Amino acid sequence: MSKYGVMVMGPAGAGKSTFCASLITHLQLNRRSAFYVNLDPAAEHFEHQPDLDIKDLITVEDVMDEMGMGPNGGLIYCFEFLMENLDFLTEKLDSLTEEYLIIFDMPGQIELYTHVPILPRLVKFLTQPGALDIRLCAAYLLEATFVVDRAKYFAGTLSAMSAMIMLEVPHLNILSKMDLVKDQMRKKDFKRFITPDTTLLEDDPADILRKKAGIQVDVHSDPKDKDALMSGSTFKRLNTAVASLIESFSMVNYLKLDCTDEDSVQAILSYIDDLIQYHEAQEPRELQDEEFEEEGEM
Numbered sequence: 424m425s426k427y428g429v430m431v432m433g434p435a436g437a438g439k440s441t442f443c444a445s446l447i448t449h450l451q452l453n454r455r456s457a458f459y460v461n462l463d464p465a466a467e468h469f470e471h472q473p474d475l476d477i478k479d480l481i482t483v484e485d486v487m488d489e490m491g492m493g494p495n496g497g498l499i500y501c502f503e504f505l506m507e508n509l510d511f512l513t514e515k516l517d518s519l520t521e522e523y524l525i526i527f528d529m530p531g532q533i534e535l536y537t538h539v540p541i542l543p544r545l546v547k548f549l550t551q552p553g554a555l556d557i558r559l560c561a562a563y564l565l566e567a568t569f570v571v572d573r574a575k576y577f578a579g580t581l582s583a584m585s586a587m588i589m590l591e592v593p594h595l596n597i598l599s600k601m602d603l604v605k606d607q608m609r610k611k612d613f614k615r616f617i618t619p620d621t622t623l624l625e626d627d628p629a630d631i632l633r634k635k636a637g638i639q640v641d642v643h644s645d646p647k648d649k650d651a652l653m654s655g656s657t658f659k660r661l662n663t664a665v666a667s668l669i670e671s672f673s674m675v676n677y678l679k680l681d682c683t684d685e686d687s688v689q690a691i692l693s694y695i696d697d698l699i700q701y702h703e704a705q706e707p708r709e710l711q712d713e714e715f716e717e718e719g720e721m
């Protein structure tokens with residue numbers, strides 16, 4: 424029997440836990456079952472109590488106190504400890520039936536999605552046929568407010584792409600907190616950010632601001648090269664190279680999420696269901712129920 428899950432990831436503060444909470448509330452309102460797994464060993468507050476919490480196994484606080492590690496090193500250590508104690512996940516997940524959507528709320532440390540090779544091992548374990556065999560998709564959140572600074576927007580998009588390539592599961596890229604931008608930006612202007620391309624660098628408001636303020640924009644060039652510093656050419660060339668790389672792979676298309684809007688949460692849930700083929704498994708059962716009822720009427 425298949426299991427169904429979504430792994431909610433993205434930079435710190437992108438709105439992952441808030442989205443998880445809205446998704447759980449939405450599922451409950453639509454008489455669907457959610458199983459909430461907190462995998463952030465530093466998380467403190469929850470709108471919905473997790474059904475499985477990594478903090479019952481290890482917390483960043485434990486590691487920092489007992490081993491004198493910093494928060495980021497401590498978090499990586501917690502994940503390595505989890506990878507050595509995967510029965511902590513199996514015990515609770517193994518018995519779940521296909522009716523549940525398993526929601527994994529991930530931490531925001533970007534290292535996890537770029538170069539530390541833990542997440543691919545965890546995803547492989549969760550999706551292993553014959554074992555947990557979870558039909559899993561990734562939902563990568565990036566704050567919509569990042570679009571006002573193209574360098575941040577493209578850096579966030581690059582890490583989304585890195586997660587897509589690294590995890591090799593069906594993947595959604597989501598611009599979160601749309602309620603924060605929808606009044607400041609017309610819908611048609613925002614459309615440009617759904618598919619990132621280099622034309623977005625032509626009118627970067629942050630660039631214009633930096634030039635006006637004459638702020639040294641160029642942290643990458645040789646301090647002796649004053650022209651480069653002032654024009655920000657190296658910084659701009661770097662952004663153009665990142666944007667061209669993203670455009671050439673054309674892997675990233677964003678969906679928009681406003682957690683305060685039920686329809687917006689439903690729309691994202693429909694994409695998730697499609698990616699994990701949730702409805703395929705439900706149909707036969709619903710059909711069976713209908714047939715059963717018809718037989719009952721004969």
Ligand SMILES: Nc1nc2c(ncn2[C@@H]2O[C@H](COP(=O)(O)OP(=O)(O)OP(=O)(O)O)[C@@H](O)[C@H]2O)c(=O)[nH]1
Nearest residue numbers: 434435436437438439440441530531600603681682
């Ligand atoms: N306006 C608005 N604020 C939001 C939204 N989603 C999250 N926030 C706020 O953004 C902040 C971070 O939200 P979280 O859901 O904790 O973000 P996170 O990605 O889980 O953060 P970490 O777990 O620390 O990586 C909180 O103050 C939220 O209230 C949203 O859709 N709209």
Ligand SMILES: [Mg+2]
Nearest residue numbers: 439440463466
């Ligand atoms: Mg969180």
